[in-house]
Amino acid sequence: MLMDKAIEARGKAYAPYSKFSVGAALLLENNEIILGNNQENAAYPSGLCAERVAIFAASANHPQKKMLAMAVTCRHSEKPTLTPFASCGACRQVMLEYELVQENPIRTLFYGEDGEVWEVASTKLLL
Numbered sequence: 001m002l003m004d005k006a007i008e009a010r011g012k013a014y015a016p017y018s019k020f021s022v023g024a025a026l027l028l029e030n031n032e033i034i035l036g037n038n039q040e041n042a043a044y045p046s047g048l049c050a051e052r053v054a055i056f057a058a059s060a061n062h063p064q065k066k067m068l069a070m071a072v073t074c075r076h077s078e079k080p081t082l083t084p085f086a087s088c089g090a091c092r093q094v095m096l097e098y099e100l101v102q103e104n105p106i107r108t109l110f111y112g113e114d115g116e117v118w119e120v121a122s123t124k125l126l127l
């Protein structure tokens with residue numbers, strides 16, 4: 001269910017430069033799901049990854065709510081993405097900080113367009 005939401009978010013990404021769309025769905029402890037997707041910009045570093053769009057939106061709007069799990073999926077518009085990717089270092093760093101603050105792991109699920117789902121029990125295992 002969470003991955004379906006991430007796929008929905010992926011479809012709304014703004015990724016005209018890389019053509020690599022990423023969607024994230026973040027489950028909070030109150031069962032609310034916060035969506036994010038990558039937002040690119042002609043000034044390359046000004047864009048943001050899907051994971052951080054979702055995590056920062058959750059922290060900005062629901063600062064007291066624990067982040068329980070996040071589903072992340074990617075798709076390139078010109079070549080099939082059959083292997084998941086695991087978040088970039090900056091996203092891992094951000095996820096880890098919220099894990100530490102909330103004293104609760106964030107379970108993460110990674111998926112491409114088809115094939116395997118990778119599951120990671122805590123960001124501590126990624127970083």
Ligand code: THU
Pocket residue numbers: 015018020021022037038039040047048049050051086087088091
């Ligand atoms: N991207 C994400 O959204 N999440 C990641 O963890 C890695 C990369 C985005 C950033 C950029 O818009 C595009 O994918 C290509 O790097």
